[in-house]
Amino acid sequence: MSAIDLLFKGDAVSSTVSVLLLGMSVCSWVVILWKGWLLPRALADVARSTAAFWQAPDWAQAQQAVRNFDREALVAPLVDATQVPTQGTLAAGGDRSQQLTRVLRDALHGVLHRLQAGQVLLATVGSIAPFVGLLGTVWGIYHALIGIAGAGQISIDKISGPVGEALIMTAAGLAVAIPAVLGYNILGRIIGRIEADLEGFARDLRELLLTSQP
Template identity: 75%
Template sequence: MGILEIFKQGDAVTKFVTVLLLAMSVASWVVILWKAWLLRRASRGVTGSIAAFWQSPSVEDANRIVGAFDRESLVMPLIVATQAKGEGTLAVAGDKSQQLTRLLRDALHGVLDRLQFGQVLLATVGSTAPFVGLLGTVWGIYHALTGIALAGQITIDKVAGPVGEALIMTAAGLAVAIPAVLGYNIFGRVIGRIEADLEGFARDLRELLLHRSALSVDGPPLDARTPSGGSALHEVRSVGAE
């Protein structure tokens, strides 16, 4: 006897458990298929986009070149974030290093949120579906034992059928949970690899832009000079000696 027969003959609790397991299974499989497609494109897109960026003649040209590879828009948000303008706001407060760190961190969080979408659902289904199925099993066995007690006699045919029907709910819970757990673990590993690539790219991009900013400044930094032309370090040492 299958799930359909149990659903037809069951009470409200049995029907609720059956519908809940069906909904959890459909939701998890939709997420699994969607994330498999997304992460497959994302893995190729991130690798190609990063390679295209470093082969570009300039950051400005990289905006156009990287866009052709970054189909899931995972690398471009990092590049665009560094070009944001916010004159007169706290967004430009602090030195260049602090600004880039803040902008890249926010952009990276937004990208990673997209990659992590659906992982909570898979983890929830994988951890709760067996217990939902067990609830259906316990409830079914309870009704089976109640029916046997009312009948006044115990025979193998009266025990095997109801108990077997109840145990199907446990199997259904496991059938829902196992794909969700496998998908969560596999996707988590792929997301971790993509996340490492994006974090490395963000760090390298920050260093590149800081280096360009330093080269655009003529002469040594202002904090390394004193009004008399001597070094700040020499002045500090002279004051300490006095």
């Protein structure tokens, strides 16, 4: 019996487990391929945008230089956040240092939230897919043993076939979980590098604005 047979010819539990594993696999691969394209591009954009910002002769040209290189809008929100007027609101409370810390922190959180999109899905799939596959295996072995007991005769060929078919679910669970775990770890390292670069830029930007007003 193939995986397709388990999907379409199994009982309700087996079919449900197969559909869950298939859905988790598709979702995790979509996230892996999407972020595998997005994050290297974002990492390069952050490096080029911050370099262009510091090489600009004035504030207006620095903002424009950032927008020219920041295709994923990761650095521009930090720069723009420092220029939002806050007069007449509670956000204007405190000294200039506190105001800059607040707006840069909020902008940074928004950018990092977008970068982290999909990571929870990968972590969840990597954690639960083996157990979903194991559930299908246990259920399949249970039905295999019931069938063997009803046959009245026990032989190795009657045991190995049904049990081997049930173990396909375990293999399927691992096949879904392993790419998700690898994707989570590899993509997470890239996100960590981008996060460190953005935090460093936000800190430097805050220090610049505390000593000079563009």
